Amino acid sequence: MNKSPHVLLFPFPAQGHINPLIQFGKRLVSKGVKTTLVTTIYLNSTLSHKNSTTSIEIEPISDGFDEGGYASADSPESYLKVFKEVGSKSLGDLIKKLQKEGNNIDAIIYDAFNSWALDVAMEFGIDGGSFFTQACSVNNIYYHVYKGLISLPLRVPVSVPGLPQLEWWETPSFVHNYGPYPGWTGIVFNQFANIDQSRWVFSNSFYELEAEVIEWMRKMWKLKVIGPTLPSMYLDKRLEDDKDYGFNLIKANNKECMNWLDDKPEKSVVYVSFGSMAQLGLEQMEEIACGLSDCKFNFLWVVRAEEEEKLPKEFANQKITGKGLVVAWCRQLDVLAHKSVGCFITHCGFNSTLEAISLGVPVVGMPQWTDQITNAKLLDEIWDVGVRVKANEKGIVTRENLVSCIMKIMEDERGVVTRKNAAKWRELAKAAVDEGGSSDKDIDEFVSELFKA
Numbered sequence: 001m002n003k004s005p006h007v008l009l010f011p012f013p014a015q016g017h018i019n020p021l022i023q024f025g026k027r028l029v030s031k032g033v034k035t036t037l038v039t040t041i042y043l044n045s046t047l048s049h050k051n052s053t054t055s056i057e058i059e060p061i062s063d064g065f066d067e068g069g070y071a072s073a074d075s076p077e078s079y080l081k082v083f084k085e086v087g088s089k090s091l092g093d094l095i096k097k098l099q100k101e102g103n104n105i106d107a108i109i110y111d112a113f114n115s116w117a118l119d120v121a122m123e124f125g126i127d128g129g130s131f132f133t134q135a136c137s138v139n140n141i142y143y144h145v146y147k148g149l150i151s152l153p154l155r156v157p158v159s160v161p162g163l164p165q166l167e168w169w170e171t172p173s174f175v176h177n178y179g180p181y182p183g184w185t186g187i188v189f190n191q192f193a194n195i196d197q198s199r200w201v202f203s204n205s206f207y208e209l210e211a212e213v214i215e216w217m218r219k220m221w222k223l224k225v226i227g228p229t230l231p232s233m234y235l236d237k238r239l240e241d242d243k244d245y246g247f248n249l250i251k252a253n254n255k256e257c258m259n260w261l262d263d264k265p266e267k268s269v270v271y272v273s274f275g276s277m278a279q280l281g282l283e284q285m286e287e288i289a290c291g292l293s294d295c296k297f298n299f300l301w302v303v304r305a306e307e308e309e310k311l312p313k314e315f316a317n318q319k320i321t322g323k324g325l326v327v328a329w330c331r332q333l334d335v336l337a338h339k340s341v342g343c344f345i346t347h348c349g350f351n352s353t354l355e356a357i358s359l360g361v362p363v364v365g366m367p368q369w370t371d372q373i374t375n376a377k378l379l380d381e382i383w384d385v386g387v388r389v390k391a392n393e394k395g396i397v398t399r400e401n402l403v404s405c406i407m408k409i410m411e412d413e414r415g416v417v418t419r420k421n422a423a424k425w426r427e428l429a430k431a432a433v434d435e436g437g438s439s440d441k442d443i444d445e446f447v448s449e450l451f452k453a
């Protein structure tokens with residue numbers, strides 16, 4: 001029998017982790033590999049709509065929270081513990097079921113956050129591939145901590161290969177503020193626990209973006225760098241109809257956003273989003289609301305439904321239809337690609353980071369926690385596509401500081417430079433995934449290994 005190779009993709013169940021793995025899957029499908037996305041029963045039941053993933057089968061498994069998912073767990077620690085226990089068993093049951101139905105499974109590509117999935121794969125004699133969804137630079141720092149080469153608690157600057165020296169507070173929050181989130185801290189460092197047993201290691205980055213760090217990591221692992229994993233229509237346009245990630249946990253009111261943006265002059269809008277998980281304090285929400293109202297630019301602000309009640313009353317009641325639009329969710333790629341958008345105030349999640357770079361939009365980095373703090377440094381000082389806004393001693397970004405950063409990008413010389421750099425990165429990102437580009441070559445190499453097996 002000459003069956004196509006078949007790969008299971010197993011992301012951590014969150015929007016920012018599912019997006020890159022799905023897109024990697026679409027690239028594999030385009031090269032003749034059968035691909036199945038394994039997600040949780042809960043997330044599968046809450047999907048706002050499924051499209052563009054038709055080439056990828058979806059198989060839901062239990063994470064132990066079939067009714068309410070992550071939000072219904074008592075704590076992150078209890079979710080992560082139960083996910084590992086129940087997830088290991090249900091992933092094993094899925095493999096048995098698929099094999100019984102006559103399916104070959106040639107590889108399990110698991111999110112490095114779910115490193116225990118490799119143990120399940122090995123139990124069945126299936127090769128595993130660890131997929132890092134965060135920047136190689138960030139993982140480089142985590143690796144040094146994991147190996148004991150950086151000691152915690154950290155209060156001194158750190159140097160790791162391929163990166164300039166970082167102040168202690170520029171490292172990911174799990175490094176410089178070790179302790180408050182033991183579950184998540186365990187997850188990021190455990191990414192390396194069994195990595196040497198993984199046949200492949202993938203990263204959602206692109207070679208040109210982090211060349212020195214990647215070269216250093218390649219001394220240890222056969223790292224394949226396969227991003228940026230934006231839908232193809234925003235980059236190389238080689239995958240027909242690939243316009244959307246296609247596994248959307250929140251429904252976007254895209255028409256409203258696009259109509260509103262269509263009416264605005266070129267590069268006149270500040271787009272603001274803190275991703276799918278960040279929770280801002282009341283005072284911080286007020287400062288943002290006042291900053292956006294005070295500054296002279298139009299704004300489009302994503303405030304997720306569960307955050308909405310934190311909006312100041314007068315702001316929420318205000319008729320901001322002319323200057324501002326607040327939406328619960330949008331199709332961020334369409335917004336960033338729109339000619340009216342001139343600046344992106346972002347929490348610097350790695351998907352948003354790559355999307356800004358790939359669509360050539362300069363940023364104001366306003367990181368909240370985890371890898372976002374280091375991504376903001378990279379965006380500002382290394383990739384030179386934006387500025388970081390400073391928080392005060394209480395950790396709050398004041399309206400004055402926010403407006404001053406918006407002005408820098410929208411009107412000052414810094415804006416001209418960062419826009420130019422963002423356009424350069426956009427070209428490099430497109431070239432990486434286009435035929436013969438660095439990421440395309442790494443995907444081809446993986447596919448040819450699968451076909452040879």
Ligand code: UDP
Pocket residue numbers: 015016017019273274275276277278302328329330331332333348349350351352353355
């Ligand atoms: N996103 C979106 N609409 C929004 C806000 C975010 O589609 O209104 C998408 C965004 O394009 C990105 C993902 O949600 O792909 C967020 O991932 P990121 O890593 O930036 O942040 P996280 O949500 O993991 O904190």
